Amino acid sequence: MCLGIPGKLVELRQQGELVMGKVEFGGILKEVCMAYLPEAEVGDYVLVHVGFAISRIDESEAAEIFEYVEQIEQMSGEADDEPPGLRTAETQAEGQGS
Amino acid sequence: MKYLSEYRQPEAVQRCAAAIHRRVTRPWNLMEICGGQTHTIMRFGLDAMLPAQVRMIHGPGCPVCVTPVEMLDKAIRIASFPEVIFCSYGDMLRVPGSERDLLAVKAAGGDVRVVYSPLDAVQLAERHPERQVVFFAIGFETTAPANAMAVLHAERLGLANFFCLVSHVLVPPAMQAVLSSPRNLVHGFLAAGHVCAVMGTRQYEPIVRQFHTPVVVTGFEPLDLLQGISMCLAQLEQGRAELEIQYRRVVRPEGNRVAQEQLQRVFTTVTRKWRGIGEIPASGWALSEAYARFDAEQRFDVGDVVADESPECLAGEVLQGHRKPLECAAFGTRCTPEHPLGAPMVSGEGACAAYYRYRRQSV
Numbered sequence: 001m002c003l004g005i006p007g008k009l010v011e012l013r014q015q016g017e018l019v020m021g022k023v024e025f026g027g028i029l030k031e032v033c034m035a036y037l038p039e040a041e042v043g044d045y046v047l048v049h050v051g052f053a054i055s056r057i058d059e060s061e062a063a064e065i066f067e068y069v070e071q072i073e074q075m076s077g078e079a080d081d082e083p084p085g086l087r088t089a090e091t092q093a094e095g096q097g098s
Numbered sequence: 099m100k101y102l103s104e105y106r107q108p109e110a111v112q113r114c115a116a117a118i119h120r121r122v123t124r125p126w127n128l129m130e131i132c133g134g135q136t137h138t139i140m141r142f143g144l145d146a147m148l149p150a151q152v153r154m155i156h157g158p159g160c161p162v163c164v165t166p167v168e169m170l171d172k173a174i175r176i177a178s179f180p181e182v183i184f185c186s187y188g189d190m191l192r193v194p195g196s197e198r199d200l201l202a203v204k205a206a207g208g209d210v211r212v213v214y215s216p217l218d219a220v221q222l223a224e225r226h227p228e229r230q231v232v233f234f235a236i237g238f239e240t241t242a243p244a245n246a247m248a249v250l251h252a253e254r255l256g257l258a259n260f261f262c263l264v265s266h267v268l269v270p271p272a273m274q275a276v277l278s279s280p281r282n283l284v285h286g287f288l289a290a291g292h293v294c295a296v297m298g299t300r301q302y303e304p305i306v307r308q309f310h311t312p313v314v315v316t317g318f319e320p321l322d323l324l325q326g327i328s329m330c331l332a333q334l335e336q337g338r339a340e341l342e343i344q345y346r347r348v349v350r351p352e353g354n355r356v357a358q359e360q361l362q363r364v365f366t367t368v369t370r371k372w373r374g375i376g377e378i379p380a381s382g383w384a385l386s387e388a389y390a391r392f393d394a395e396q397r398f399d400v401g402d403v404v405a406d407e408s409p410e411c412l413a414g415e416v417l418q419g420h421r422k423p424l425e426c427a428a429f430g431t432r433c434t435p436e437h438p439l440g441a442p443m444v445s446g447e448g449a450c451a452a453y454y455r456y457r458r459q460s461v
């Protein structure tokens with residue numbers, strides 16, 4: 001129940017007292033309450049939790065993680081002292097293609 | 099899916115794990131607070147990718163697991179009243195109470211319904227003025243804004259037949275309890291990103307200072323977790339204790355101010371009992387006085403509830419990170435998702451369920 005999912009806001013409308021939106025998750029549309037994100041605009045990616053958008057996803061921060069990987073690789077030196085045991089772990093991670 | 103699949107790229111995950119291997123020099127224990135993160139770790143086998151010196155300890159951040167059995171017994175009694183439509187998130191239905199679960203109430207003819215959002219429960223109250231609609235409002239700071247809005251919306255609609263059975267719990271007091279325990283093993287925390295999306299990160303600064311323990315606010319995808327782990331280990335290796343945010347695309351230090359304002363209006367801080375752990379002061383929210391008329395505990399008389407736990411279940415030990423699910427003698431034999439003895443085997447965020455689902459082969 002506690003999982004938040006990122007999706008794209010495709011529609012905003014006032015429904016009675018509440019601002020509601022349609023959010024698309026990989027092709028599936030869901031009704032989402034937008035009351036907590038008054039600044040969100042159609043086209044934004046938002047994080048949805050139990051039917052409520054709770055945060056806007058910041059595009060400029062989203063790629064930062066890949067720079068971090070580059071950085072720590074450089075800081076931690078050559079890659080040739082690869083520890084054993086990661087082969088199986090890699091296969092495990094690859095098995096999650098869904 | 100955008101903002102999901104790119105954080106699961108095997109090559110980047112592998113490179114991040116390899117970099118962690120090259121930098122760790124000593125044994126460290128890290129706790130991920132949130133059960134959603136536990137599930138990512140187990141599902142993607144991230145724990146197996148880490149150096150042997152780094153141990154992941156699973157934290158108490160499973161709302162279904164920590165909801166006290168007394169509260170569940172109250173829910174079961176209220177759900178059994180013929181005039182009641184009892185609404186809950188799906189995970190809660192299979193959690194064992196003292197004698198039975200909510201699913202058994204449903205099977206016996208009780209009107210128990212699974213809702214996706216608490217607003218669905220408000221809508222039911224609007225459509226069925228002749229019935230009493232009760233929503234089981236459990237969860238951490240992430241779920242609370244939704245539940246607060248349900249109460250505010252019911253107020254605006256003038257509904258007199260909508261109630262919440264509130265059992266909210268809060269993350270920072272639980273982290274303090276973990277660190278204060280004489281049995282504590284945790285050197286550093288991965289804090290739950292979505293809780294911080296709502297509440298911001300300032301609440302964690304006193305914990306960092308008081309216990310000189312690094313806290314890294316982390317997301318839920320494999321790369322998020324490995325980056326969070328790497329940031330936390332870097333602090334530990336360098337003797338630093340700071341509050342850092344890994345999950346910057348979602349978490350701002352100030353959190354969601356609009357949500358915080360409504361939370362303050364609707365809820366008040368109370369001492370809560372955590373299932374398997376015990377009472378933690380100022381560790382939860384209940385409805386504030388102004389909204390007490392929506393409180394199901396005041397509306398329905400459920401008599402005295404004496405809770406009874408399965409003596410075999412080690413949930414308390416598991417939730418505090420003292421033992422792993424595989425150390426429980428009942429795991430996978432007398433306790434399975436089909437016939438759970440304890441809540442951590444049922445919930446989508448429970449550690450026992452994560453081990454059962456993704457580690458079955460090794461049992």
Ligand code: SF4
Pocket residue numbers: 410411412413416423426427428429430433434438439440441442443450
């Ligand atoms: S495996 Fe079952 S009985 Fe054992 S601790 Fe987990 S939930 Fe409790």
